[in-house]
Amino acid sequence: xxxxxxxxxxxxxxxxxxxxxxxxxVLAPAVGWLIPGAGHLIQKRWIxxxxxxxxxxxxxxxxxxxxxxxxxxxxxxxxxMLGFVGDVGAGGLYILxxxxxxxxxxxSHATADYGTKYLIVAGLLNFISVAxxxxxxxxxxx
Amino acid sequence: xxxxxxxxxxxxxxxxxxxIVFGITQRNNTRDQIRYGLYCFAMFVxxxxxxxxxxxxxxx
Numbered sequence: 001x002x003x004x005x006x007x008x009x010x011x012x013x014x015x016x017x018x019x020x021x022x023x024x025x026v027l028a029p030a031v032g033w034l035i036p037g038a039g040h041l042i043q044k045r046w047i048x049x050x051x052x053x054x055x056x057x058x059x060x061x062x063x064x065x066x067x068x069x070x071x072x073x074x075x076x077x078x079x080x081m082l083g084f085v086g087d088v089g090a091g092g093l094y095i096l097x098x099x100x101x102x103x104x105x106x107x108s109h110a111t112a113d114y115g116t117k118y119l120i121v122a123g124l125l126n127f128i129s130v131a132x133x134x135x136x137x138x139x140x141x142x
Numbered sequence: 143x144x145x146x147x148x149x150x151x152x153x154x155x156x157x158x159x160x161x162i163v164f165g166i167t168q169r170n171n172t173r174d175q176i177r178y179g180l181y182c183f184a185m186f187v188x189x190x191x192x193x194x195x196x197x198x199x200x201x202x
Binding site for chain 2: 048054055114125129132142
C-alpha cells in the first residue's frame, strides 16, 4: 500500500531542509553562467573548471570564426527564439558578442551553418555546466 | 578572422568539446568521467560515419 500523503510531504520537506540555500549554491551557478567553467573554479574544481571553460569558450569562438549567426532576443520566429535561448546560455560570451556586434555578418560559405550550431551548443553545454556547478555547491556531487 | 572547416573536421571538433562537457557533468568520479567522455566521443564519431554512409546510399 502506498504511503499516506502526509508522510510523503514530510519526506519531501525533510529532503528540502537538508539542502539549505547557501551563498555558494546561488553564486556558483550565476558565476558559471556568466563565465563558463567559473562555477567550478570558485569551488576549487580546477581541472574540471578549466576543461569546461576551454571547451565552451573554444566552441563559441570557433562558431564565430565559422561566421555563425548570433540570435537576437526579439527574433520573432519560434526557431529564432529557440536559437536565442541556446545562445544566451553562453552568458558573458553572448553579452560580449552582442556588445561587439559579432555574428551578424552575411553568411558567405556553406559550412557557416555549423558556426551557428556551434554557438547554440556552446550555450546549451554551459547550461549543463551551470547545473553541475549547482549540484557540487549543494553537495549532491563530489 | 574566419575559419573554414570541412564537414568532417567540424563534426570531429564538435564531438571533442561536447564529449568533454558530457564526461565531466554526467559522471561523478574521474575514471567514470574519462570513460563516459570517450564513450560519447566514439558515439558521436560513429554516428557521423554511419550517417555519412546512409546519405551515400540514399544518394545512389
